Amino acid sequence: MKILGVSAHYHDSAAALVIDGVPVCAVQEERLSRRKGDASFPLSAIQWCLDHACLEPDALDAVVYYERPMLKFERILTCALRAFPHSWRAFPKAMQNSLGERVWVRGIISSHLGVPSSRILFTEHHQSHAAAAFLTAPTRRAAILTTDGVGEWATLAVGHGERKPDGNTEITLLREIRFPHSLGMLYSTFTAYLGFAVNEDEYKVMGLAGYGRPTMVDQVRRVIRRTPDGAFTLDLGYFEFHTTTERSYSDRFVELFGPPRNSYEPIDLETAEGQRFADCAASVQRVLEDTLVDIARTLHQETGLTDLCLGGGVALNGVANTRILAESGFERVFVPSAPGDAGCALGAALYADRIHFHNPDRDVPDHPFWGPPADGVELARLAREDGHRFEELDDSTLIEQTADDLAAGRVVGWMDGALELGPRALGHRSILAAPHAVAMRDRLNRDIKFREEFRPFAPAVSIEAADRYFELPPGGARLARFMSGVFPVRKEWRQRLAAVTHVDGTARVQVLEHDMAPRLHTLLEAYGRRSGIPVLLNTSFNLAGEPIVNRVVEGYTTFRRSGIDVLVAGQTRLTKRASPLANAKEEVTCSRSVERSSAR
């Protein structure tokens, strides 16, 4: 049975193809369109998935959309009417947004793919999240907790899933919390208040939280109150996201927390104002963690299960995930590589396969690499055309040479095999560097990633060496498989791992098993033989504001435009030449950096 899953229209659109119960491919639209967070209907992603599997749309047994658009429209309409007259300004815009395209998904799919309406199915948003979390995890029975901004009505759902011995699969969502009471919206509101982009920069709030102290927890708890049944409710007097599209928080919110940050002003942590923003981030982070831990603990007591699958955008919060693992009672916590809406394309397809069509359970490969492959031959061609110096090496020489580059302090763009699904670079589209010196972190932030100086970088470590450098609790290595947890760096190694150790002594570590990314694993070992520490700084291969690179040509242009020293794709290794043009580009980069530095 061939099932295409589609997610679109809100954050991060994607397509995924499941054939005979096993994912074959999946890709986010942004990686193909090159527009970060592209939410448009994922035609390019669908096209690539079908081409990859050599399928015509007619051959699809079902196309599954990841949520019910009409139920969502009902929620938007109901909320707009409930909030009348405050919502009178937002109402036309909301209707225009919804009725322009978003509710006519059946027609859109039918018109683009030519499949009859009867083959177009819909799952509920949190069912898709639950399926993406549970059906891709190597577990037979698990509790499920999904949390995000909002789906149709639900913002949080709890339940459990089971793969039965007879091959049947069950996913049961027991309870849900409904819009506008939402942990995701709470966090997004603080994201907006702190001057970051909503639905995109929430991870910056988490990074900023490390610099602050949770001194405003009491104020945050006035905004979100716990209810006797273990849930929570937002005091809507502090919010406006449910009545207007212009602002997430109200004047009362500003009275409580102080003036919001101007997004054009850099955060200076040396000033009282900068510290207030960091404290604010730390406070909302603390309350989010406490709430999630409580809900997870109750779920553990209720289900008695040892495994928990987390889904929804909030599951990208690695600090919260780590506390859930440590304090909720679950022994293992599984977070997929794409817990947000992009992963819902895969979740919806798997849900339809297992639950709607009652197909027998199949093990899903435990890796995130479902996208287009990187072609080293293409890099050789590009380099040859531009007169760059490149080498085509056998695998072991290439890895030894790359380890030499890293040990010499060079920054390496690393493209290997299929593209990751999800926001993390997990070893196939990564920028790699030595993790030892703060200067390396600053260089990456300033010259390569062009991003805020407070943002940390993540390390990658082989599973064999992970425990030596990081304090991983039981189950920690699993959580760190897709960089879903944040763990303390052992004190004795913090100085030697300064580029990847956050200000609070933690790191969002990726613990790598050989089977998942063999070449990167071998590279880690080769680097360990040189430096004595088999740990590398691993950050996503993109520049600020751009999606992670997909094709080799994108890696190549990123390499040309930034301070990356070496580019590796497949068997091809490319180094920067000292040409007048390259110098000119580098000079531009340097002068920009100087401007930024002086601005700071």
Place this chain on the structure above:
Amino acid sequence: MLKKRGAVQRKVIMLGSSFGSIAELAGGLWRSDSGKRWLVPLAVFLSVTGIVLAVAATVEALAPFVYSIF
């Protein structure tokens, strides 16, 4: 390979499938146990208006008549 269809053809297909979607919305509201039946006329009106506008915006020949419709 996805077949490339013209904008008009795609909108006609959308229009054709919209009745089912609107019926699904109305049915959902009607069956809702939270007393939302009164919303059905408004929801249907908005949906029909939305799809008519979406189609009219695509089919240029209809543009002169849009003001007449409303």
